[in-house]
Amino acid sequence: MKLLIGNKNYSSWSMRPWVMLTEFGIPFEEVLARFDSFAPDSTFKATVKALSPAGKVPILVEDDGFAVWDTLAIAEYVAEKFPDQALWPRDARRRARARSVCAEMHSGFGALRNAFGMNIEASLPEIGARVLAQDAAVRADLARMISLWQEALAGSGGPFLFGDYSIADAYFAPVVMRVRTYALPVPADLAAYIERAVAAKGTAAWIRDALAEQEFLQFEEPYRSSRD
Ligand SMILES: N[C@@H](CCC(=O)N[C@@H](CS)C(=O)NCC(=O)O)C(=O)O
Numbered sequence: 001m002k003l004l005i006g007n008k009n010y011s012s013w014s015m016r017p018w019v020m021l022t023e024f025g026i027p028f029e030e031v032l033a034r035f036d037s038f039a040p041d042s043t044f045k046a047t048v049k050a051l052s053p054a055g056k057v058p059i060l061v062e063d064d065g066f067a068v069w070d071t072l073a074i075a076e077y078v079a080e081k082f083p084d085q086a087l088w089p090r091d092a093r094r095r096a097r098a099r100s101v102c103a104e105m106h107s108g109f110g111a112l113r114n115a116f117g118m119n120i121e122a123s124l125p126e127i128g129a130r131v132l133a134q135d136a137a138v139r140a141d142l143a144r145m146i147s148l149w150q151e152a153l154a155g156s157g158g159p160f161l162f163g164d165y166s167i168a169d170a171y172f173a174p175v176v177m178r179v180r181t182y183a184l185p186v187p188a189d190l191a192a193y194i195e196r197a198v199a200a201k202g203t204a205a206w207i208r209d210a211l212a213e214q215e216f217l218q219f220e221e222p223y224r225s226s227r228d
């Protein structure tokens with residue numbers, strides 16, 4: 001299997017399946033479709049559209065060329081392909097909840113995602129404070145995120161959202177990155193989860209690679225004109 005991804009510092013959607021596959025030790029070959037731009041004539045679009053008409057990363061490609069795109073579809077496909085691995089929680093109700101929060105993440109949190117693009121290398125606490133002070137929709141998204149995490153952890157007893165590491169933790173890994181970059185305030189009881197999430201094998205490996213990229217992409221950087 002190949003996984004087509006974007007730049008690790010910036011590509012939050014790519015991060016999810018990469019972290020999931022790595023965390024569960026599922027072998028795959030990583031293929032980088034570097035972000036030059038998202039314009040129709042960009043190299044990125046040409047590379048990606050050759051595999052999926054949707055034109056976005058991530059894309060999972062089987063050895064015979066069969067492609068699956070869109071993060072949730074990839075997660076479900078891999079979970080079905082490797083049934084011996086508990087990618088989703090084994091318990092039916094926990095699994096349903098894990099799917100609920102992944103779907104909520106997939107289609108929601110637009111204000112938070114727009115205001116705080118993933119940017120693993122950057123440290124922008126002043127932007128975090130300013131946007132939160134000015135934007136009620138972002139505050140509401142953050143409040144919902146906090147209660148979602150707290151409820152999941154209280155229900156499962158941890159150490160991850162639904163007990164053992166699952167797709168849900170991979171799904172929220174890019175949000176954990178944003179909490180760090182923008183120093184978003186989270187209650188003390190979530191700090192330990194964030195530490196565990198950052199230290200988890202897949203996420204730690206992604207962060208290491210993201211920091212090694214050393215690439216500044218202006219079109220992904222609303223708040224900076226260079227790396228500091
Ligand atoms: N719903 C898609 C979203 C994927 C997505 O938006 N990926 C971004 C990179 S993080 C992308 O390829 N953007 C290109 C574009 O918007 O043209 C998924 O879950 O995979």
